[in-house]
Amino acid sequence: xxxxxxxxxxxxxxxxxxxxxxxxxxxxxxxxxxxxxxxxxxxxxxxxxxxxxxxxxxxxxxxxxxxxxxxxxxxxxxxxxxxxxxxxxxxxxxxxxxxxxxxxxxxxxxxxxxxxxxxxxxxxxxxxxxxxxxxxxxxxxxxxxxxxxxxxxxxxxxxxxxxxxxxxxxxxxxxxxxxxxxxxxxxxxxxxxxxxxxxxxxxxxxxxxxxxxxxxxxxxxxxxxxxxxxxxxxxxxxxxxxxxxxxxxxxxxxxxxxxxxxxxxxxxxxxxxxxxxxxxxxxxxxxxxxxxxxxxxxxxxxxxxxxxxxxxxxxxxxxxxxxxxxx
Amino acid sequence: xxxxxxxxxxxxxxxxxxxxxxxxxxxxxxxxxxxxxxxxxxxxxxxxxxxxxxxxxxxxxxxxxxxxxxxxxxxxxxxxxxxxxxxxxxxxxxxxxxxxxxxxxxxxxxxxxxxxxxxxxxxxxxxxxxxxxxxxxxxxxxxxxxxxxxxxxxxxxxxxxxxxxxxxxxxxxxxxxxxxxxxxxxxxxxxxxxxxxxxxxxxxxxxxxxxxxxxxxxxxxxxxxxxxxxxxxxxxxxxxxxxxxxxxxxxxxxxxxxxxxxxxxxxxxxxxxxxxxxxxxxxxxxxxxxxxxxxxxxxxxxxxxxxxxxxxxxxxxxxxxxxxxxx
Numbered sequence: 264x265x266x267x268x269x270x271x272x273x274x275x276x277x278x279x280x281x282x283x284x285x286x287x288x289x290x291x292x293x294x295x296x297x298x299x300x301x302x303x304x305x306x307x308x309x310x311x312x313x314x315x316x317x318x319x320x321x322x323x324x325x326x327x328x329x330x331x332x333x334x335x336x337x338x339x340x341x342x343x344x345x346x347x348x349x350x351x352x353x354x355x356x357x358x359x360x361x362x363x364x365x366x367x368x369x370x371x372x373x374x375x376x377x378x379x380x381x382x383x384x385x386x387x388x389x390x391x392x393x394x395x396x397x398x399x400x401x402x403x404x405x406x407x408x409x410x411x412x413x414x415x416x417x418x419x420x421x422x423x424x425x426x427x428x429x430x431x432x433x434x435x436x437x438x439x440x441x442x443x444x445x446x447x448x449x450x451x452x453x454x455x456x457x458x459x460x461x462x463x464x465x466x467x468x469x470x471x472x473x474x475x476x477x478x479x480x481x482x483x484x485x486x487x488x489x490x491x492x493x494x495x496x497x498x499x500x501x502x503x504x505x506x507x508x509x510x511x512x513x514x515x516x517x518x519x520x521x522x523x524x525x526x527x528x529x530x531x532x533x534x535x536x537x538x539x540x541x542x543x544x545x546x547x548x549x550x551x552x553x554x555x556x557x558x559x560x561x562x563x564x565x566x567x568x569x570x571x572x573x574x575x576x577x578x579x580x581x582x583x584x585x586x587x588x589x590x
Numbered sequence: 591x592x593x594x595x596x597x598x599x600x601x602x603x604x605x606x607x608x609x610x611x612x613x614x615x616x617x618x619x620x621x622x623x624x625x626x627x628x629x630x631x632x633x634x635x636x637x638x639x640x641x642x643x644x645x646x647x648x649x650x651x652x653x654x655x656x657x658x659x660x661x662x663x664x665x666x667x668x669x670x671x672x673x674x675x676x677x678x679x680x681x682x683x684x685x686x687x688x689x690x691x692x693x694x695x696x697x698x699x700x701x702x703x704x705x706x707x708x709x710x711x712x713x714x715x716x717x718x719x720x721x722x723x724x725x726x727x728x729x730x731x732x733x734x735x736x737x738x739x740x741x742x743x744x745x746x747x748x749x750x751x752x753x754x755x756x757x758x759x760x761x762x763x764x765x766x767x768x769x770x771x772x773x774x775x776x777x778x779x780x781x782x783x784x785x786x787x788x789x790x791x792x793x794x795x796x797x798x799x800x801x802x803x804x805x806x807x808x809x810x811x812x813x814x815x816x817x818x819x820x821x822x823x824x825x826x827x828x829x830x831x832x833x834x835x836x837x838x839x840x841x842x843x844x845x846x847x848x849x850x851x852x853x854x855x856x857x858x859x860x861x862x863x864x865x866x867x868x869x870x871x872x873x874x875x876x877x878x879x880x881x882x883x884x885x886x887x888x889x890x891x892x893x894x895x896x897x898x899x900x901x902x903x904x905x906x907x908x909x910x911x912x913x914x915x916x917x
Binding site: 325389401404405438439444445446447449450469470471472474475483485486487489490491492493494495496497498500502504505506508509510511512515518519520521523524525526527529530 | 829
């Protein structure tokens with residue numbers, strides 16, 4: 264039986280959304296033990312279904328590492344400490360990313376051989392149902408070639424064990440598909456990965472082709488990865504707003520929407536980030552999943568789902584092995 | 591009277607598209623002199639309307655700097671040399687970006703005080719008709735803080751003189767809106783721009799907000815800028831394909847398209863990269879515009895339009911002044 268510790272506080276939609284997410288998850292996995300941490304009076308719907316731990320403080324969305332480490336009674340710190348004390352299998356939170364990542368990294372410590380933890384997320388692709396795993400999407404401001412190779416190793420293990428891709432195609436995000444293209448770090452990482460015959464390494468990929476469904480794992484430094492994540496998110500949001508506007512134009516266009524609705528529902532499912540559940544912090548000594556800040560219950564239940572799958576697949580042990588073997 | 595030199599060869603759609611573009615441009619600006627360089631037998635439609643220079647070789651799309659410099663009889667090199675010899679006002683090309691940028695930079699030389707040329711393009715924003723100028727979108731693999739500040743100066747001058755924004759809002763692309771967020775180069779550039787009270791500098795902007803219409807100029811290193819350009823382009827293409835698919839689903843959805851068509855036409859216009867004309871190379875001693883590789887006649891005519899406007903506005907002289915004054 265797996266045990267998941269959940270920081271219930273700090274998301275944009277409050278504890279109502281996270282509690283709904285926990286209940287949804289439990290309806291799918293009734294055998295899992297959930298330890299829910301937060302203001303106990305807001306978690307009444309979970310009574311009898313989870314272990315509840317009361318924590319009165321909420322870490323502000325923009326808190327830095329030092330601030331959160333001092334907030335010992337915050338739901339975030341209590342959740343992290345509970346994870347450690349109870350030797351639980353995974354941590355899920357929905358609060359501020361920066362604080363959550365720093366606190367988790369400082370308390371759980373990096374896996375031996377990992378210089379930097381990476382934030383990873385699956386992205387939708389043009390191939391229906393297929394997702395591509397991209398890391399680092401924002402845990403770091405700069406990365407060395409050897410850090411990029413560690414990310415590639417961790418991403419590959421995740422793709423195999425959780426996404427169930429037997430031989431993942433691994434790429435480096437670059438400004439050109441040719442091996443010689445890229446920032447100095449990317450060029451050097453490409454060279455080293457060619458030299459070591461990194462399994463499944465296919466070379467560089469341009470951002471334009473990242474979501475076409477060819478790649479299973481895309482490795483990038485955290486700065487460019489964050490630009491990719493937020494740039495694509497921004498354009499998708501902008502286009503969604505334009506689609507809504509186009510359909511709302513007049514009576515005819517509204518009727519047009521009714522007629523084309525099913526097709527657009529399919530499109531929404533393809534582009535849906537909600538079933539990706541959130542982002543994972545890879546490289547620390549436990550499973551850590553960060554739900555989207557704007558998670559609703561459905562979306563948050565998938566953050567728990569990802570954490571559960573990672574715990575089931577023993578991803579952390581596999582990463583530890585993977586990093587010590589084909590170095 | 592302005593003189594524009596045009597490399598007619600090397601675009602995906604051949605000289606037919608570029609010739610169409612030249613004719614379209616001339617219908618709007620009959621007083622402009624065009625020197626068209628390429629295989630003369632393919633440029634019959636321009637006879638009597640432009641000066642034609644025969645050049646038999648075409649630089650391959652993926653040619654490197656050294657390769658193109660050796661191709662003296664290529665339309666690209668002949669066009670660049672003609673620009674220099676004739677003291678023409680601007681150069682427009684549609685061939686391979688890498689080769690075009692390297693050859694133009696090597697032959698035209700950098701403006702004094704500019705360490706690196708930058709590739710710049712206007713992007714559509716959520717505000718109808720408003721575009722944001724983003725640079726560098728791919729001329730460089732890495733940039734120092736002082737190079738980023740030079741880009742900011744050049745982008746600001748372009749925004750004022752060509753986009754006619756009197757007080758442009760200038761931002762640095764980063765992984766967080768706070769001043770302390772970013773890669774080491776971005777952090778330092780932010781610090782320096784605050785210190786020097788860079789005119790219109792508003793701080794960092796996240797990729798998510800880059801196209802919301804607040805910013806007039808966004809400065810980025812070439813590697814992250816290229817990831818932004820191609821990432822947003824990739825998602826926009828993917829969503830356009832999904833929209834087409836949604837409407838083509840069945841008879842009802844096709845009817846739905848007919849009813850909502852006008853709204854989607856408006857959306858297409860908002861997202862249209864064609865009226866942005868292409869990308870400009872800023873920092874060299876003349877106006878250099880690179881049309882999109884997949885330019886049709888309409889789109890290529892706007893690449894000429896941008897070159898014309900830049901020449902009219904004396905952007906190069908203004909950049910020279912701007913870089914020597916508020917250093």
